[in-house]
Amino acid sequence: MESLTIIGASEADTRTALHLQERGWDGEIVLIGQEPHTPYEHPPLSKAVLTEGNSPPLLSSAEQLQELQIRFLQGSQVAEIDRQSHRLRLQNNEFLPYDKLLLATGASARRLTCTGSEHTLVLRNLDETLAFRSLLATGKHLILIGAGFIGLELAASARKVGCQVTVLEIAPRILGRAVPAEVAEVVASEHKQQGVEIRCDVKLDQIQALKSGYTIELKNVESISGDLVVAGISAVPEVALAEAAGLDIENGVSVNAFQQTSDPDIYAVGDCCSFPHPLYEQQRMSLEMWRCARDQAECAVQNLLGETKEFSAVPWFWSDQFELSLQVAWLPSFAKRVIPRTRLDGVTIYFGLNDQEKLVSAAGVGAGNSVTKDIRLAEMLIATQKTMNPAELSDPNLNLKKLLKS
């Protein structure tokens, strides 16, 4: 009976523990999380936890973990992996032996590096969210650095609770890496309508603390003052433990198609890892996407149980801002041209084709679940890797299901 020890107690890690137990792993499972909380969902942090003050849904209660005989070390930080003697050192200098190890240490918020960057807040976990929420109040002016998904979700949530919000983005447009320009325009226009000021092409010089609040000086000599400054400038895979243990690192803990690191007894899943994707010529990527973390957890479970499962799921991401929900399948940056398909209800789905006219991405934005079905069908079409006819893709009268069957 082999034991499995999991570092991290969030999305990918807790799912792995639960799936393994469901599927009859007969050794001990130890789940180690440094946060002082039972495992919870991260996506609601920038959404309902801020606007409604809701607690995020739990991934599992402490009782459920106990019932399933998963040993949960809450509030314990792993300080070192000793691969030679197969044991971990915890921050309190306790040692824990392991047979198999799974790293799911996630990612941390990228920090600004300009003078005064220590005055900026970041939001990545529940404690940071609760601290941020306690500072939000009607009329306060929040300055957000970065118009990516998290920055814009924070902008929408802060606006919903009555703050004045200014977003500063260094790139010429919002959501630059993640969605086609047309989708970004719909999102930008919704923010504008809701009173968020978004300024693109803006370079920060420094941040200064005032008696009350902060001033941000821009490179064009202009300055902006506000009560709070928050940075949402993407995330960095949390690789320190793996790197110190001598595992291969390539923009994340490097894993093979089976989620296995350069040490066959150690797996890595979720935001902390980088992996080759078979749908994109084995190009290595590192994604911070909720469903990818879940899919990789499922893949690792199968491999830990002795099956041979390659990770091949089509990446999918969603973001909720005001009443809009935006969904992206695969990565639009891989597309060479974009084919719009405007449905009879006015919603447009943007399909991305590569050089060989294969579908590599799909993105759409609309109220509530309005794009869910089309993006789901697009995911299935992407997975087939069939060559597509652009005229058919853009024809709203042609059912996407038909293309899937053809």
Ligand SMILES: Cc1cc2nc3c(=O)[nH]c(=O)nc-3n(C[C@H](O)[C@H](O)[C@H](O)COP(=O)(O)OP(=O)(O)OC[C@H]3O[C@@H](n4cnc5c(N)ncnc54)[C@H](O)[C@@H]3O)c2cc1C
């Ligand atoms: C605010 C926010 C909003 C998001 N919204 C969306 C969304 O709308 N759509 C979407 O698709 N994705 C979203 N995501 C991304 C999604 O939540 C992540 O992809 C997912 O949580 C990744 O899971 P993970 O287990 O790999 O890492 P994480 O959830 O980051 O968890 C890693 C855990 O490991 C712990 N840990 C790290 N080092 C150690 C150590 N040495 N010892 C012990 N514990 C350690 C960390 O404290 C953390 O609890 C969002 C993320 C955030 C932060």
